[in-house]
Every structure is written in C-alpha cells, then in structure tokens.
Amino acid sequence: MPDSLLEIHTSVLALMRESGPRQLAKYLTVLGEDIDPAADLSEQQLSHRLSTAQTGEPLLELWRHLLKRWDHIDHPSWAPDAQANTATRRALTYDALGFGPGLREAFSQAVPVAVVPGPVVISKERPDAAWYDKTTSAHAWYWPAYENYLLKNRHWPADAVASLDQASTQVVSRLADPTSPVPYKAKGLVVGYVQSGKTANFTGVAAKAFDAGYRLVIVLGGTLNLLRRQTQRRLDMELVGMENILRGANPADPAAMEGMDYQDDKAWADGQFLSHGAQPSTLGRFNIERLTTRDDDYRSLLQGITALEFDKREPDLPLYDPRNLHRTAGRLMVVKKNKLVLTKLVKDLKKIRTDLGEIPVLIIDDESDQASVNTSDPKKWRDGQTERTAINGLISKLIQMLPRAQYVGYTATPFANVFVDPSDVDDVFPRDFLISLPRPEGYMGAQDFHDLGSGIPEGSRTVGNSRELAHVRSIDADGEEFGSPEEATAYTDGRYLREALDMYVLAGAMKLYREAAGAPTYRHHTMLVHESVKQIEHRELAERLRGLWHASGYFGEQGHHRLRSLFDSDIKPVSALHSEGFAVPQSYEDLAPFIGPVVIRVGGAGHPVLVVNGDQDIEQPELDFDTQSVWKILVGGTKLSRGFTVEGLTVTYYRRTTAAADTMMQMGRWFGFRRGYRDLVRLYIGRSETRGTKTVDLYEGFEAICRDEEAFRAQLALYSQQASGPDGMPGAALTPAQVPPLVAQHIPWIKPSAPNKMFNAELVEIRSPGRWVEPTAHPSRAADLRRSTESWGPVLAALGTGERVTFVHLPREDQGSYTRYPAETTVISHAEMLQVMGGLRWDRPELFAPHLKYLADASDAGCAADDWVVIAPQLSSAGSVSASLLGSCPLTLVERARNPRGVFNRISGMAHRQSAERIAGLLPCSPEDPFAAQFTRPRRGAVLFYPVIESTEAIRAGLPSGGMLDPGKVVAAFAFIPPAGPGLGDRRGPLVRFRTIDSGQPDSPVVASHSS
Known part of the structure; x- marks a missing residue:
C-alpha cells in the first residue's frame, strides 16, 4: 500500500532542499492534489506520525536530514543573523515552515538540535566570494549522490552528514569561480585530526567542485602505493560510482569485466559501491573519467595523452564558458607524490591541445606536510634564487602552468605548512584560507x-x-x-x-x-x-x-x-x-x-x-x-x-x-x-x-604533542573570532599570512617538525613559569655594555637601601651541608622589571626576545607576576672585589669567561638558586631559610643579579676597594625564575612557541621585532 504522507513530503522537501524552508501547508495544498484524497495532511497527523516513529522510519529520516542541513549552513536567507546549531536558528526555521506549537514540539523531540561545532575559518575576502551560492543547485549531481550514499550505505548520522556538508562548502566556496573570465589561483589548507575522516571531507569537496564546473581533479595521494591505492578506492566507491568505472561495459559479461580493477573486491560484489542508476551522461549529466585506477598510478602510455583532452561543444568559446563546461566530462586522477609520476604528468599536460588556461583544475594534496613542503636550506641557495626539493618543485610547476589551478592541502599535522614563507608566491603557503575541521563525533x-x-x-x-x-x-x-x-x-x-x-x-x-x-x-x-x-x-x-x-x-x-x-x-x-x-x-x-x-x-x-x-x-x-x-x-x-x-x-x-x-x-x-x-x-x-x-617517555611525548595541537587550534579559533564583528557577524577578514599562529612546543625533545621543515620558523616566545632562565649572550662592545648597565639603574639605586639578608641553601635528601650567603635585595614591580628587560642590549637579541615576549604578555596565559625580588649575592672570600655601579652600594664582582662562541656557559651560582626557587613558589618555604619565607608572595618572581667582569686582575689594578666601576667594562648579568603559579612547576622544560617568517613583509606582525 503506498505511503501517501511519505510520498507528498518527499516531493515537497525536494523543492525546499535548496530554496530553504517555506510554508509547508501551502506546498502540501498545491502538490497534494494528485495523491489519495483520503490522505490526512494535517499537522495533527504529521505530529502523530513523528511521535510514534521508530528509528530509521523513512518520513522521520527525510525530515531529520533536511532539518540538520538547515541547522548547519552559514547565514541562511531565512535566518541570516542566527548562529548555526542553536535553538534560535531552529525556531526561525519553524517560523519559515509555518509550524504551530504542536508540530514544533513534535519535531524538537524527534529531531533535537545538536550543538555541533563548525569549522574554524580564516579566509581572504574576494569580490567573487558568493559565486558558489549561485551555482549550488543548478548543476548538483555528484554531491547529492555522495550525501545519499553516506546516509544510506554508510549509515552516517544526519548530523555528521550536515557537518560534512557545511565544512566542504566552506572549502569549495573559497575556490575561484570556474566560469570566471579572469583566472585566479586560490591556495588553502584544511587541518583535521589524525585518522579522523579527512578523506570524507576532500571527497565532498571534489564532488562539489565537479558539480560547480571543475573538470580536472588531481589528488596527490601520499608518497606510498599503499595510501594512494586506498585513496583511489575510496573515491571510486563513494564518488565516481559503478557506472563511471564500467564506462558502459556490461557487469554481467565476464569478458567485459576481465581485468577490471574491482572484479575481486567483495564490496563491489556486495553492491557497496555508489550507483548512479545509469551513466550520468545518459541522464543529462556528465561522466567522471578516471585517469588512474586502483592498481595503476598515472602512466603516460597506459591512459594516453588523449585522455587529458577536453572536447568543447562550442569550439569558438573557451572551455570555462558554462555552455561548454557543464557539457564536458570531468577527469579524476589519484597520483603518488613521486618524482617520476609527477614529471610524466607535467610533461603530458604540456602536450595536450586544450588550452591549459581554460581548464578549471583542483589539486587536493593529501598529507600536504609530507614531501610537498620545500626542505632545501635557504642559506645554501645560489644568487638569491629559490631552490626547491623535487616534489615541491613539481607541485609548484603544476600550479604555475595551470592558470586556473586551485590548491587545497589536507593534513592533521600542519606545522610544516604554516612555516612556509608567505612571500614565496609559487610555494604552497595557504594564502587564501586556513580551515580547521571540528573533532567529529565518535572519533x-x-x-x-x-x-x-x-x-x-x-x-x-x-x-x-x-x-x-x-x-x-x-x-x-x-x-x-x-x-x-x-x-x-x-x-x-x-x-x-x-x-x-x-x-x-x-x-x-x-x-x-x-x-x-x-x-x-x-x-x-x-x-x-x-x-x-x-x-x-x-x-x-x-x-x-x-x-x-x-x-x-x-x-x-x-x-x-x-x-x-x-x-x-x-x-x-x-x-x-x-x-x-x-x-x-x-x-x-x-x-x-x-x-x-x-x-x-x-x-x-x-x-x-x-x-x-x-x-x-x-x-x-x-x-x-x-x-x-x-x-x-x-x-x-x-x-x-x-x-x-x-x-x-x-x-x-x-x-x-x-x-x-x-x-x-x-x-x-x-x-x-x-x-x-x-x-x-x-x-x-x-x-x-x-x-x-x-x-x-613516549606517552608523555604524545601528551605534550596533544597540548601543542590544542594550543594551535585555540589560536586559530581566536583569530577567527577576531575576524568577526559584534554578534558573530563578519568583520574585517584576516588572511592566513596576517595570522601569526604560534606553534607550541611543550616538551624539549620533540620539536614541531623536522629541522629541514623549520628553516622559516622563528622562535618568538618561551613561557617559563617556575623555570630557571639564564641569558648568556650578553654584549661585548663597551657602548652596549654601558646601555645595559644603565637599564638596571633604578634597581642598582634601590640595592643596599634596606637590610642585607642571609639566605640558606639546604642539603637535598640529607646530603651535603648548609650553605649561607649574604645578599643585597630589593623588590620592584613587574612594570619596572619589564622596563629594565626591554632596555637591555644583546649580541644575539633573538635569544632573549622569546623570554621578553612571555614576560610582557598581560593575558591570563602570560607571565603572572605582580613584582620581583632582586637578589645580589655578596662574597666575602679572600681576593673578592667589590665596586659601585652607577652610585650603587658596593657589590661583589663575579669573574666569568666567554666560550669560543662569545657567550658565557653559566653565570649564576647553584647555591644561590634554592632561596629564589622558594620565593617564586617552585619549592616550599622552610623555617631554616627565614628570609626567603619573608619575601615569598603569590605572583612574585625572583632575579639573581651579578656584575660580571672578565678579568679581576685588570680591574683590581685600577680600582680602589669599593670604588666606582666603568659601566662599559661590566656585564650586567642575571638569571630569573618567573612565578611558578598553581600546578606550573613542571620540570620537563619550558613551553616554547614558533611562528613563520614572512621574508617579503619585514613590518608584518608575522615577523617578531627584536630590541636593537
């Protein structure tokens, strides 16, 4: 017996799929004339059907799919200001459908709104940004087929399909309009999670790109046959479909099937490959022709150059004209990132008759941080010319020779990609967009x-x-x-x-x-x-x-x-x-x-x-x-x-x-x-x-990397929010080149990427709560030494104005003996300390700049210091020399020598550190060290200050005891420990952050500024 209610709702919702929600009652009235007159199309009947529906009931699933789609899409016409996946958005959808209270309640119970995060998007604005919205419904074929395959064959939840729909649209809409007379090459990066379904996303992107008019899709499927083959099969099964694979061959004819790449595949035999019902070209659509197969990578002699030719129905019009574009077959190839394979492809493309400037091309680079990134050392380039590694050079050549090529990299580990120089226009830096996919449900x-x-x-x-x-x-x-x-x-x-x-x-x-x-x-x-x-x-x-x-x-x-x-x-x-x-x-x-x-x-x-x-x-x-x-x-x-x-x-x-x-x-x-x-x-x-x-500790290593990844994604989300105005509405767009995503390193022995992928990475910040920091690259020129000493002027003036105290270094684990040392002390505010630090001079300023970045960070995650105790240890041993600096009280001078690289190995005394660690909260206070306990406060750091000279003999020869020392002959050296804070006394090492150097933008925020 026919299901009249399902029949009419199927017809109505097919009309609303692209137009958005409309008054349901009016549609039912108009389209319901041809169905059973006894069918009850009232709200009460629909409410009853929903409330009694079992899981998988066709009518319920029909509505679930469409409501989830409307929940997810960005800025729809009926609810432009309502955030996706919210009760507000759903209420506006019900308004557009004309639902009464009973039907609203029934749908909300049967299809609740799921709070699913959308992708984080950082994107460049372009004048043609809305092109995809205009073409979404006109030529849709492969995306609806893929969407239906995921729902029916793979049994994906409606929320997951809607989320994929939203995320893939975010990618495709940022590509260039394939029909535009003016070519544009967009480059982007999509960041997922390891083993999280990135293939599903780029399959959706490929489907929508084909529908929109892209006619050559090149998928760079990793560097190994194993991965390339797996990717080819996924695309064949879920996008290309049986009829395009068979190319008109009769699957019941053993002779026709001989040598076909899936004749021994159980999923093919079980009907698990997508089916279009017939060859798409016989249904008024276009076919997808495979230029690679499951077992065969791209080979010139296998497929022939003619397979790359594109026929034009209107010879006098360019291929990208809609009258040609939507009537020609698409081409798909899945190729390894292999020098021989890519060289053949580049060579064949140069030979085809079709003007390369007319072909809309999408290049999808799977595992784009592997092989695709240029790993040659810029310091070894000759005559200032960029020298590229083999795969990077061939990908760059592909992009250069195809004026309408769009490049989209996919990876779960994006650090190498964001370290690419943004000013290298021929490289794979994602200059147009960077999209971070949400963590999928069930992952x-x-x-x-x-x-x-x-x-x-x-x-x-x-x-x-x-x-x-x-x-x-x-x-x-x-x-x-x-x-x-x-x-x-x-x-x-x-x-x-x-x-x-x-x-x-x-x-x-x-x-x-x-x-x-x-x-x-x-x-x-x-x-x-x-x-x-x-x-x-x-x-x-x-x-x-x-x-x-x-x-x-x-x-x-x-x-x-x-x-x-x-x-x-x-x-x-x-x-x-x-x-x-x-x-x-x-x-x-x-x-x-x-x-x-x-x-x-x-x-x-x-x-x-x-x-x-x-x-x-x-x-x-x-x-x-x-x-x-x-x-x-x-x-x-x-x-x-x-x-x-x-x-x-x-x-x-x-x-x-x-x-x-x-x-x-x-x-x-x-x-x-x-x-x-x-x-x-x-x-x-x-x-x-x-x-x-x-x-x-490998487990600890993975935990640190997990923190690195979370920190990176959090920054992308922050920049995405900064690109929005009030109430989440679009504001001034930030481009990936303007965004300096700080790549974190939470553990010392694991760097973000391999050294040859970090030539363009700059260390900009070292967060060190509760950890010792001892700069050693102090200046050597007298003028710079004088400037640094003068920067310490307010601190030097304060030293000696209070009581000289004695700190105690206690034996650890009942070993050794007590060590006591006298010290001049003072307390200065955090603002004063920043002023001192900012005025220092260095032979290698890049080594201290990351520490200063952390100290100056006023955010909640920054250095949580209110003030600092400055400790100047004083020595009373025979032969020690004391002198006054800029009118200070006499301070003991410390003799240290520089190593062959011109820096000091170590300056501070180990016996001096323990009291400073107590003050900073890294160690508990002890009654044996009363002055450390007296100085201890929450949010207080500690500094050990040492006037360093490189030859006491030379100084002693011309310096009366307690006399004034020339500031140009002393190194104002120090070590410091920022406040540990609750739970931050982690001894595994400091958290460091890197970012990308933009060689073409010296004034860009991507490049850190150093003290001169």
Missing part, C-alpha cells in the same frame, strides 16, 4: 588516551573516570634488575608483548561474542607493533612475535589461565563501564568458546604476523583490507605511520621514538573511529626508556 583521538585537564587527583582515578587507566598500558623496560639494554629489551618483549598478544586475542573473542549477540560483523581485527623504521628489525620482531604466538598455548590450560586473569583484571572492568551498550560477558567462561575461533582466524595459513614495509623478499600473504577479511598482527614502520588506515586496529604496541611532533603524531594509528569496540582499544606504549644518552 577516538589523542585526547581519549590522556587525562588532559582532569580535575581528579591521580590517587582517585579509576578505569571509570580516567582515559589513561581505561586504554593505556605502560611498557617500562628500564630497571635495576637488568644488566644491559639488551636484557631490558628481551624482558620487555617477553612480558609486555605476550600480554599485548593476549589482549588482542581477548578483544577478538569479545568481537565474536558481540556478533553472536546481534552486533554487526567485525570484518577486520588487527594489532599493530611499531618499534622501528628499519626493515631488518621488522623481520626480527616478526620472528619474535611468531615465536610468542606459537608458544602461547591458547588451546591449553596455561593459555586460558593467562587469558582468564587478564579478562578479570582488565577487559571486564573497563568494558562494564565503557561498552556503549554492546554485549559484555559476565565471566571468562562465557567468552572462552570464542577464543579458539580467534586463534584459528589469526593464525590462518600459518601467518599470524604480516610485515608491512617495502621488503619484497618476505614470503607472506598480501595485506589487502579491500578484498579480504584481515585478522592479523602487523609489524611495520613508515608504511603504517602516515595516512594509511589500519582497519579494525584494536591493540597497539608502540615503542618508536622520533624528535618531530608532526611525525610522531602521524604514527598514532590507534586514533580513529572504533564503533562497537571502543572499550577494547588498548595502547601499550614506552615509558621512561633510555634511548642513547637520553631518557624519553
């Missing part, structure tokens, strides 16, 4: 493995309130019981690797248990072991894993005993609290029947472990998530640490160190979407391991 990222911002004391944390306790298991290979690093490694591999394997088996059994209880099939179940980038070490590690696997006794009592213990101590308590409604067995006995099937599936064909790297000599099955169900343990390095999605990843064993934050974050393959097994995810990660001469 499991770095924050889900760390208790960042948790107000719960460590002793009170449990698997219920601590992300770390729920998901992270420490690998600690250091200890006194080991005689050598080799023994420590062997112990680590034996103990922790076995436990990780046991956890992997238990998690697999949990998945099968849930399948039996009605959960969807878990097609893939993987474990990743990542310890090294070296292929020889991968082989050795794989052998150790195979040995552990075969000796684990999973079919015997010993194996079951270990699994039972781990289930009771780990799986059961975590899953009981975090299973999200998925089945959890009451006891190990309920789970035990599923252990054997897991072991058989993983160990099938005698290969429980697969090595994933470039080693061609290993005999093993191919890793192919597309055509096979993969239940395996994976060992690898580079191939599994950048862009490539490890499907079904549940247990990770990670011990690889790197010194670059972006590289390290990309190794976090355990990030992603874990629907149905989030509670089973476990990360085994190195803690406090000795690597060479330093001790590193």
Whole structure:
C-alpha cells in the first residue's frame, strides 16, 4: 500500500532542499492534489506520525536530514543573523515552515538540535566570494549522490552528514569561480585530526567542485602505493560510482569485466559501491573519467595523452564558458607524490591541445606536510634564487602552468605548512584560507588516551573516570634488575608483548561474542607493533612475535589461565563501564568458546604476523583490507605511520621514538573511529626508556604533542573570532599570512617538525613559569655594555637601601651541608622589571626576545607576576672585589669567561638558586631559610643579579676597594625564575612557541621585532 504522507513530503522537501524552508501547508495544498484524497495532511497527523516513529522510519529520516542541513549552513536567507546549531536558528526555521506549537514540539523531540561545532575559518575576502551560492543547485549531481550514499550505505548520522556538508562548502566556496573570465589561483589548507575522516571531507569537496564546473581533479595521494591505492578506492566507491568505472561495459559479461580493477573486491560484489542508476551522461549529466585506477598510478602510455583532452561543444568559446563546461566530462586522477609520476604528468599536460588556461583544475594534496613542503636550506641557495626539493618543485610547476589551478592541502599535522614563507608566491603557503575541521563525533583521538585537564587527583582515578587507566598500558623496560639494554629489551618483549598478544586475542573473542549477540560483523581485527623504521628489525620482531604466538598455548590450560586473569583484571572492568551498550560477558567462561575461533582466524595459513614495509623478499600473504577479511598482527614502520588506515586496529604496541611532533603524531594509528569496540582499544606504549644518552617517555611525548595541537587550534579559533564583528557577524577578514599562529612546543625533545621543515620558523616566545632562565649572550662592545648597565639603574639605586639578608641553601635528601650567603635585595614591580628587560642590549637579541615576549604578555596565559625580588649575592672570600655601579652600594664582582662562541656557559651560582626557587613558589618555604619565607608572595618572581667582569686582575689594578666601576667594562648579568603559579612547576622544560617568517613583509606582525 503506498505511503501517501511519505510520498507528498518527499516531493515537497525536494523543492525546499535548496530554496530553504517555506510554508509547508501551502506546498502540501498545491502538490497534494494528485495523491489519495483520503490522505490526512494535517499537522495533527504529521505530529502523530513523528511521535510514534521508530528509528530509521523513512518520513522521520527525510525530515531529520533536511532539518540538520538547515541547522548547519552559514547565514541562511531565512535566518541570516542566527548562529548555526542553536535553538534560535531552529525556531526561525519553524517560523519559515509555518509550524504551530504542536508540530514544533513534535519535531524538537524527534529531531533535537545538536550543538555541533563548525569549522574554524580564516579566509581572504574576494569580490567573487558568493559565486558558489549561485551555482549550488543548478548543476548538483555528484554531491547529492555522495550525501545519499553516506546516509544510506554508510549509515552516517544526519548530523555528521550536515557537518560534512557545511565544512566542504566552506572549502569549495573559497575556490575561484570556474566560469570566471579572469583566472585566479586560490591556495588553502584544511587541518583535521589524525585518522579522523579527512578523506570524507576532500571527497565532498571534489564532488562539489565537479558539480560547480571543475573538470580536472588531481589528488596527490601520499608518497606510498599503499595510501594512494586506498585513496583511489575510496573515491571510486563513494564518488565516481559503478557506472563511471564500467564506462558502459556490461557487469554481467565476464569478458567485459576481465581485468577490471574491482572484479575481486567483495564490496563491489556486495553492491557497496555508489550507483548512479545509469551513466550520468545518459541522464543529462556528465561522466567522471578516471585517469588512474586502483592498481595503476598515472602512466603516460597506459591512459594516453588523449585522455587529458577536453572536447568543447562550442569550439569558438573557451572551455570555462558554462555552455561548454557543464557539457564536458570531468577527469579524476589519484597520483603518488613521486618524482617520476609527477614529471610524466607535467610533461603530458604540456602536450595536450586544450588550452591549459581554460581548464578549471583542483589539486587536493593529501598529507600536504609530507614531501610537498620545500626542505632545501635557504642559506645554501645560489644568487638569491629559490631552490626547491623535487616534489615541491613539481607541485609548484603544476600550479604555475595551470592558470586556473586551485590548491587545497589536507593534513592533521600542519606545522610544516604554516612555516612556509608567505612571500614565496609559487610555494604552497595557504594564502587564501586556513580551515580547521571540528573533532567529529565518535572519533577516538589523542585526547581519549590522556587525562588532559582532569580535575581528579591521580590517587582517585579509576578505569571509570580516567582515559589513561581505561586504554593505556605502560611498557617500562628500564630497571635495576637488568644488566644491559639488551636484557631490558628481551624482558620487555617477553612480558609486555605476550600480554599485548593476549589482549588482542581477548578483544577478538569479545568481537565474536558481540556478533553472536546481534552486533554487526567485525570484518577486520588487527594489532599493530611499531618499534622501528628499519626493515631488518621488522623481520626480527616478526620472528619474535611468531615465536610468542606459537608458544602461547591458547588451546591449553596455561593459555586460558593467562587469558582468564587478564579478562578479570582488565577487559571486564573497563568494558562494564565503557561498552556503549554492546554485549559484555559476565565471566571468562562465557567468552572462552570464542577464543579458539580467534586463534584459528589469526593464525590462518600459518601467518599470524604480516610485515608491512617495502621488503619484497618476505614470503607472506598480501595485506589487502579491500578484498579480504584481515585478522592479523602487523609489524611495520613508515608504511603504517602516515595516512594509511589500519582497519579494525584494536591493540597497539608502540615503542618508536622520533624528535618531530608532526611525525610522531602521524604514527598514532590507534586514533580513529572504533564503533562497537571502543572499550577494547588498548595502547601499550614506552615509558621512561633510555634511548642513547637520553631518557624519553613516549606517552608523555604524545601528551605534550596533544597540548601543542590544542594550543594551535585555540589560536586559530581566536583569530577567527577576531575576524568577526559584534554578534558573530563578519568583520574585517584576516588572511592566513596576517595570522601569526604560534606553534607550541611543550616538551624539549620533540620539536614541531623536522629541522629541514623549520628553516622559516622563528622562535618568538618561551613561557617559563617556575623555570630557571639564564641569558648568556650578553654584549661585548663597551657602548652596549654601558646601555645595559644603565637599564638596571633604578634597581642598582634601590640595592643596599634596606637590610642585607642571609639566605640558606639546604642539603637535598640529607646530603651535603648548609650553605649561607649574604645578599643585597630589593623588590620592584613587574612594570619596572619589564622596563629594565626591554632596555637591555644583546649580541644575539633573538635569544632573549622569546623570554621578553612571555614576560610582557598581560593575558591570563602570560607571565603572572605582580613584582620581583632582586637578589645580589655578596662574597666575602679572600681576593673578592667589590665596586659601585652607577652610585650603587658596593657589590661583589663575579669573574666569568666567554666560550669560543662569545657567550658565557653559566653565570649564576647553584647555591644561590634554592632561596629564589622558594620565593617564586617552585619549592616550599622552610623555617631554616627565614628570609626567603619573608619575601615569598603569590605572583612574585625572583632575579639573581651579578656584575660580571672578565678579568679581576685588570680591574683590581685600577680600582680602589669599593670604588666606582666603568659601566662599559661590566656585564650586567642575571638569571630569573618567573612565578611558578598553581600546578606550573613542571620540570620537563619550558613551553616554547614558533611562528613563520614572512621574508617579503619585514613590518608584518608575522615577523617578531627584536630590541636593537
């Protein structure tokens, strides 16, 4: 029996999809004439239908999709001033639809407004900025098809699809109008999260760009075949569609299907590829022709230059004219960032007959911080000419030779991209827009493995309130019981690797248990072991894993005993609290029947472990998530640490160190979407391991990087708000080149990016609450020494006007003896201290400028100092020399020598620091050090001041005791410790911030100013 209500609402909402909400009753009256006269189209009937609808009911889903779309879009005509995803926006939508109170309540209950953050956008304004709004509905085909695919085939929630719609529109609308007679090259950067669905976003962007008129889309799919192939398949499945892949071939004809790249793909056989119903060109639309396939990258001889030619229906008109553009096929290629491949593409483009200036081109650069950035050293460039690395040079050449090319980079680790010189017009700096995507719902990222911002004391944390306790298991290979690093490694591999394997088996059994209880099939179940980038070490590690696997006794009592213990101590308590409604067995006995099937599936064909790297000599099955169900343990390095999605990843064993934050974050393959097994995810990660001469904590490193990332995104959000006027309305636009995003470094041993990607990065700020800072690059010229000493004038005048005090350095851990030292002291305000610091002169001002930046920051996150205690230690040893500076009381002179680089190694005395640390709040006060306790105040810093001379003999020869010293012959040296503040006494190292140097804008805020 036909559903008349669904029928008429489908027709009505199809009309409203692009026009926006209109009076529903009027539409129903006009369009309802041809349906069953007995159909009840009243508000009461619709309200009743909504209130009784089950999940997935077609009418409810129809309305849910459209309401969510209207909730998300920016500045719609019916609610231009209402913020997206708010009750105000929804109320205005109801007004436009003409809903009464009953229907409003019914819809609000059935389709509540979700508070979903939109993307953060920093964008350049252009005169043609509204071009996309005018073309959205006229030629829409591939985007609606993709949108429907996500809803129906991938079962995405309506909110997620609406959010993707909004974010992808933000990108496409900032590209140039493909039909404009005047070409413009836009460059942008889209920042997502590691493994968070960036491919979905650029698939949406490609779909909308094709619909709008872009006819050549080039996707730079990483540097490895593994990632390029995965990206090609995703685009083929979700955008291109079956009919464009078949190109008219009959899928029922075996001969026609011979050699087709998806003939062995289970998803193709199961009908999971998008279908347009027929070739789009037969339906009045345009086809997309693939110039690359799943298995074949771009090859000149394979596809031929003619595949790049564009036919024009109106030969006398340019291709970009709408009369030609919307009647010609689009071209799609997914190519590796490989010198040989890109060289062929550039060469072929030069040969085609079609005028390159007429082709609207979109270049999507996946993992744009890898290979795309110029890593040549500017200091080595000849004759001032920019010299580029191979891939950067070829991408730049592509952009140069295609006058209508638009470049959009995608990355989760943007530091290398924002360090590109904005004035290099041929490089990939995102001069037009920078978009930060919101964290998607259901995503499991770095924050889900760390208790960042948790107000719960460590002793009170449990698997219920601590992300770390729920998901992270420490690998600690250091200890006194080991005689050598080799023994420590062997112990680590034996103990922790076995436990990780046991956890992997238990998690697999949990998945099968849930399948039996009605959960969807878990097609893939993987474990990743990542310890090294070296292929020889991968082989050795794989052998150790195979040995552990075969000796684990999973079919015997010993194996079951270990699994039972781990289930009771780990799986059961975590899953009981975090299973999200998925089945959890009451006891190990309920789970035990599923252990054997897991072991058989993983160990099938005698290969429980697969090595994933470039080693061609290993005999093993191919890793192919597309055509096979993969239940395996994976060992690898580079191939599994950048862009490539490890499907079904549940247990990770990670011990690889790197010194670059972006590289390290990309190794976090355990990030992603874990629907149905989030509670089973476990990360085994190195803690406090000795690597060479330093001790590193990988878990602590990821936490620091997570803070770096949050700080970067927070700054983008701040600049985005500054580009808005009152009530969130658009204000003066800020361009990415005008925005100096400070890239933070929260831990000393992990820099934001590799050194060869930071040639254009400038250190501008060092935040050091509760940490010692001792500048050493003091000036050497007499004039500069005099200026610096004169800057200390007010402090020197105040020293000696009060009581001389004696500070005490206490023994640590009952070792050593007490040390007492007398000192002249004074207290000055923070404003006075800034004036002193700002007047100092330096041989290398760039070394002190980042500290001064922090001290001068008056924001809540800045230096929280009200005043400072200045301590001038005085010596009474034989041979000590005292002198007066600018009329001060006699001060003990300190002799220090410069090193060959012209700077001092260290100036302050270690015995002088402890009292200053008490004053600044880094150490607790002690009754043994009464004067330090007397000076201690909240928000107070401490300074140790030393008049330094480089030769006491020379000074003594011409200086009477207590006489006046020439300010041009003394170094006014000092060390300081800003107030620690609550919880800021972190000894891991100072927080530093970098930003980009704009070589073409010396007066730009992007370039820090230094004291002269």
